[in-house]
Amino acid sequence: QSDVPRPRGVSLSKASLYSPTKDFTCFDGTITIPFSYVNDDYCDCFDGSDEPGTSACLNGVFHCTNAGHRPQNIPSSRVNDGVCDCCDGTDEYANPEICSNTCEELGKEARAEALRLAELYKAGGHLRLELIEKGNKKRNEMAEQLSQLENDKTEAEKIKAEKETLKNDLEAKENDALKVYREAEELEKQKKLEEEREKTVKEAMEHFERFDSNSDGELTVDEIKVANVFDKNKDGEVDEEEVQFFFEGHEKMDKENFVTTTWPLLKPLLMMEQGMFKPADDEEKDPDVDGEAEEHQADLDSEYEGNEEDAGDLELQEDNEEQESDSEHSSTYDEETQKLVDEATEARRQYTDAERTVREIESNIRNIKQNLEKDYGLQQEYATLDGQCFEYEDKEYVYKLCMFQKVTQKSKNGGAEIGLGNWGEWAGGDLNKYSAMRYTNGVACWNGPSRMTTVNINCGLETNILSVTEPFRCEYKIELSTPAACDESSPTQQHSSHDEL
């Protein structure tokens, strides 16, 4: 094949475009030049097509045949630059002695590698078939489960409706019976409030009179400036800001305004001085830290298992708390009322149970639907891997990949697990979508983006992690091998097994 006459650097398929008996027209059609200008080491064509065998055109392409191995196209700028780019050495024809022909050797290696891969894919292909069968089965089971759950849901909703009616009836009766008690309670509360208010006014007036040094019934700025209790920031003087704070912009305060405006602001300061009220700082610090930690933990949880089931649980908890506080003060009812209350309580409990059952079923349905919507590969070959976790240890960390769920990293020196991403999407590109997975939205990096992980998937007889690296800051890369990827018809497999000449 290589004995077809053609200019240097031209592939067999393009040989016919270079005819020595005719003028040469650039591929882009713009210029026609004598054939002697082809490969004369001067760039005439804008598209570089007149210099396939020299470095004259910046945008040119040099073709090397590489007999015994794969042919190759390299940029013209690599021709005669002193670096051997083609295994046949033809790109360095100006100094042929610097490159030896390594194509045979490389071709042999490549063929051996292709053979190894073919065998691997063959062996892996059997395992993959099993995975496909299991995957399909799993999906069928899930579909069955789903229809069962749909039935259960209808049933459970019916029960819920019944229980709701019952509960409403009994609650109406209970309500009537409790009305008397509630009114009495309300009166008692009003009375207490009134007493409280009187006490406040009295206390406020005592202080008002103390500060009102000229006893004219009005407090002025000058009057409070001498009272150091108004020195809120404790800098030794009562400044404009502090006056503004306590007087809310007024120049003076009568008794009424003092009670409603100034006193509530002043009282905590007085109490603090008397040692009755500790400043918030010390006390709050620790709980605050705990609070943050909990919040953080909650964040993590919802990040990894961010489905609505959790939210449901929380609601239930709240319900329970309400009930408890309700029953707390129900100590002194008469017997009949007590019976009505008990019945209503029981009806509420039953309703809550029925409601929970419906929610649980709905949650299961959602989960299954979500899983059914997941893309487990062309033939469900990845379905059984969902939820399976694989670990990898390096010097500093233990990495864990839970397929279709999340990726985490844990330092061997202790510390919390750090999320490197949650299942996002297949990311192998158009050519082979299922050759890579992307896990996104991990814990944010300091001063940077959220962590994310790309999992490159290759054919192997076992599913395990080969390596974990962090090529870009906060962007992790996992090399995973699995029989699920041993698809003999996949484009990458075709590429690597059919490229020898």
Added chain:
Amino acid sequence: VDRNNFKTCDQSGFCKRLRALKPEKSQYSLNVDTVIVHGNVLSAEVVTVDTESEKKTVLWHYALKLSALADGTFRVELDEADPLYPRYRTQLALDGEPKPDGLKLVSNEQGKLTLINSQGHKVIITSEPLKFEFLDLAGDVAVVLNENSQLLVEPLRVRREKEDETAWSENFKSHHDSKPRGNEAVSLDISFPDADHVYGIPEHTDKFSLRTTSSGEPYRLYNLDVFEYELDSRMAIYGAVPVLYSHGAKRSAAVFWHNSAETWVDVVNYADGTVVSSLVNLVTGGHKRRVDARFMSESGIIDAFVMLGPSPSDVFRQYATLTGPAPIPPKFSLAYHQSRWNYVDEADVRGVDDNFDAHDIPADVVWLDIEYTDRKKYFTWDAEKFPHPAEMVANLTAKGRKLVVIIDPHIKREAGYFLHEDATDNGYYVKDKDGKDYEGWCWPGSSSYLDFFNPVVSKYYAERYRFENFPGTSKDVHIWNDMNEPSVFNGPEITMPKDCRHYKPPQDGQDGLASFWEHRHVHNEYGLWNIRATHDGMRLRSDHKYRPFILTRSTFAGTQRYAAVWTGDNAAEWGFLAVSVPMCLSLAASGVSFCGSDVGGFFKYPEAELMTRWYQAGAFQAFFRAHSHIETKRREPWLYDPATAALLRDANRRRYALIDYWYTLFYEHSIDKLPVMRPLFQHYPKEEETFTIDDQYLLGDKLLVRPVVEPGVSSVKVYLPGAASHTLWYDVDTYQAHAAAGWLNQPVTISKIPVYQRGGSIVPRKERVRRSSALMADDPYTLIVALDHNKTAHGSLYIDDGETYEYRNNKYIYAKIAFEPNVMTYTFVNDQASYPTRSWVERIVIAGIKTPPKTAKLNQGDKQVPLQMTLHKGNDVLVIRKPGAIMALSWSIAFSY
């Protein structure tokens, strides 16, 4: 920036003290009876007199020396006649002893001495009060010293009992400076009559043309590691070059303040609206063209070089003659550098290297920041991440690429680390105020700092660079000396305490405070000692065969002799892209032509447009390196969208196509000492419009560059100078000629920045851009001939092996290329020199040709070859096809019409 970390003038004891001092009359007078003129030197006694009292008792004696130096330069030195301890004289800034000129005393009458040098420049010294006037050749006063009576040398004294503590120590934040010698500041004012502007005293983020400082802080010169430094500021940053240039339509002049201590500079421009009118009224004749400046330094002596120009090129040359030009850099260092804090391991380096090829983007150098070391111990490798450095380097060099690794001057204090143990055992570290090894905090944690002032230490350090002492390195591994201000995280102003002690050669009778230098005396010079030792080491390691490349952050007068400089830790913001031009212009004018900024910005992430504009700008700045902070998103060119990556590739290719033009410029700089990057007024000194232009510049005298530093623009304003001489400027992208007529509105796209070639010039290009500049060595040239209105053009070309010192043995080509309507010639300037290059001429493009020749014939040796020509672009661009002339020999092309 956290300004609280850095002193204002008021917080700096001597600045506050001196700035407040504005005497009506100078206390200093020259004792006429002591004048001796011998050789090129006038020496005399100067005294201060107590003017308060009737008796006029002499307070203090000083020794004055005025020297005439070659090339219109004078030097004025004023030291105490008999100081209590020797005062520090800056040691490394000068490139050897300046060349003397003749000096003659012309007259000595009525308290005025008149002297003249052999060129005809006069100096008039008024004895009381002391004043120096330097006259240009026309007899006009160009520079005056002590016009404003701000000459001051605080004499060293013994501390009196019960003396106020504040004069003998200072506090800043939690830091205490013990100031054992007390006050020892020096100050001098300089007037530039007829000047419109002053320039220089880098490094600041202010405009190129300096502003009046009366209503704010003076410009500060104190090498500091300023985290997130701010724009439009006179604050000190990493570099300090105390040279000040003045320029007006009448002349240029300059003063070099030869002092390495903390220095502040006040500027008063009388044309500035903010200058109080009373000051203006003081100037006789009511003419307002004048700029005054004042240097104030914490210690040292008065040592001022006065340079009389008269043109901008003259003053730039005069300064670079004193401190030395940059030697020819290794050629690769003028190509593209790819850096990041950090390329994490060998696989990463390999990946970056491979990706440049995969995306066909040329690159010459990959850089390794501090993480390559074994836990910040310099001269070691992280054994996990870089187990095979030699192999990694070989992989790069196989494609003509190089590696640069960082070596900082702080040394980790860790038992078992050879450098620390050697330094501790032998007393190589800088000492603290009590004489113990000074300990500060830097990248490795607890660190100490080598005292390069001790020749033994510098030699020891230099030897660490030997290949056998730094395994894994080779001649293709070069060095980055960062943090050499020095940066000390827990020190005052993030640097070394001023009362630390440096080595001083022992001398009889000099003990106690006279037996060492304090850091305050030498601070701005510390980095220079560091890079000098590195430079020695890198020459040593190859037996002086190969040229080293060093990058430094700390900068001082003379730095250019050893290293390139970058503008430190900038940010991915448009303002930092814009300021890279005035910052490098200022450095280039001050001797440091090899300057650049971190392309893309160090902190933060540049979006595609900013990144594109930065590459396009960087491709036309001397030091072209992309770099980024460890916490930022990765940003190698191929990580951008394909359209942006293509634009970045194009920017790099533009650089590589001009690599021989750059190399020639740097060769010419080493000979003529002119800046490579030039302000417009350097070549158009009468065009007042150019005096404040600092967003465009000239590369040599042939290319005019106006980078686009604004987002989202579709046109930019460009000033095309030279209307008076009918200059033409050819757009390098289209060969469209613009007649110089001041401001032009130039449309731009995202792929275009305005670059013009001056009519009358010839620029060599290499259009076969390859993976690295080394692989292009033998490639042919395209010569771009841009004709002036006389249809002529001139250019030059320098060729050598790109990496050795063999050019010093005449192994080089320096050719002049001339085009005239009838003949184009390529001739060697030095017939003794030659270089066996295999390069040839593949194309000659002649732009602006109105009547094309009918025939062209190449003459080389005894060959005569007819050449083919084609006309393009509206018939005014003529392309000679493949002349094939060999660059190793001279040639000519004859044209007939």
